[in-house]
Amino acid sequence: MKSLLLLVALGSLAVAPRAARNGTIRGRVELRHQPAPIERRPGVADLGGNAPLDVQNLLRSVVYLESAPRSAFDTESEGHAVMDQRNETFVPHVLAITTGTTVDFPNSDKFYHNVFSLSKTKRFDLGRYAAGNSKAVKFDRAGIVRVFCDIHSHMNAYILVFSHPFFAITDDEGRYHIDNVPPGTYNVVAWHEGASADPKPVTVPEGGTAELDFAIK
């Protein structure tokens, strides 16, 4: 899977003429498994119980082009994204960004969190910081970053870093659309929590829409 995300060899592609009208890829991702809910460890040593965690939306998948038009690499994003820490939960659970994006990790709880990742794509440890504070990490390599809290072991999230802008996160019903795709033929991948569907080829017509559905086991 990581290799699928180690996206995009620069020389891979159908180079679209800039004058051509771009198109859209849309469709639906069907999950054929029920994602396990995020639960605290049993906490046998705790002197009391804890408030229930927020129910997280774990159904969202990410759909992306395995390869992208050369023009997609002309500029690096300097954008910002936010992954909040709220009621011992990372919100959102899945974030998809382009390389060069800085992600802010605000702490919206009344107690400490300690965001860290040991992923090869980006290793970081933001230390402990309190409510109202935020720390940021710039992601400059493409790949998957698993994010955890060192204090609350059940807290986890994914950040998918792409070196092109042709990706989308599905909505609650699994629908997605990737807009502004230059006309051409691409391989498209659907990913969900470390599992992915086999890449599917799709041809995007000039100014038109290509339909592509996935099923992830």
Add this chain to the structure above:
Amino acid sequence: MKGEALRVACLLLVCAASSATAQESRFTYAGDVSATVGSADPGFFNYTDYEHSALRMLRIDLSGAWHTNEHVSFLGEVRTENFDEIEPYAAYVRIRPWKDRDFDIQAGRVPPTFGGFARRTYATDNPLIGYPLAYQYLTSIRPDSLPATAAELVRKKGLGWEDVFSIGSQVRDRGVPLVSAFRWDTGVQVHAATHDKMFAATASITTGTVSNPLFKDDNSGRQLAGRFETRPVVGLVIGVSGARGPFVTSDAARAAVGDGHESDLTQTAWGVDVEYSRDHYLVRLESIASDWTLPLVRQPFLQLPLRAVSTSVEGRYKIAPGFYVAARIDHLGFSDVDPGTGATPWDAPVSRLEMGGGVSIQRNLLLKLVYQYNTRDGGPLDHTAHQSAAQLVFWF
């Protein structure tokens, strides 16, 4: 467990079972495995009994929680050390009468009320490999085997890993630490906290004492323990604890001074613990004083209470993602008795410096390396020990 504690537990079980609904019920589980290899310890500084050293141990914990509904959960943990036998470390029911209030009643084999480290004994929670002296080092006294004189007690200095006295049990066995980190007590516990968690209080009534937690009571009394905790600012936790209960077994008390005295033969413990963390560092301090009252049998008498005081300071600093360094300095001292030759501590004072670090091979796989320097002022065994150990920790 006997008497009222058993009845309370049964009542709670019935209530919980009758209120469980399939829709709300869920089960969670977790496991911790730690494998430790270390240098030899002929001075028995790290032993938890004659056969088990904290620096040479394979420990497997499996824990689970069955949340029958938002009010009732059953929690349990089984543990084995070196595959000896599987022990039920924890088994209790947790009742939360009001789902939006931090108020819980726990009954069964419950977590320790006393102290700060007692609920952090999992390898994942301990930045080092050794335990604080107060929670692991075995003093020479036992609840079931009693010294007749101060001279007899002093002769056993530094032999807490396996000793025996002239009154009571004549089977060689381990002494007790100030607070046991290796067993939990049995009884009923009540915990309450303010909504912002700034203040929390816990009280319990259990069968054993903090140094000798029990499943089945061995005397007629109960231990009362309490803990108050405050978090005045984020990152700072200050806790004070106290516990008092009959320590000596009925059989040993009867053998020493006859019937009717066991409620006077107590362990009383006080503790204060402070934790502060911020950014990449964490500092903990814990001090515990324990008084044991043993029977006065013959001259030269014991000077009661027999007091032990332990203080430890521990720090951890993360130097890079997945890497940390840590150190703990620890001292355990004892009050004086006079065996007829002048005042001397009733057990040999011990000091320990442990330092090391850890590297996360992956998120749930941690390798720790430590060096430990122990000194003991008295006793027939080694007075110093340089030790090292490595520990691999896996959790899920």
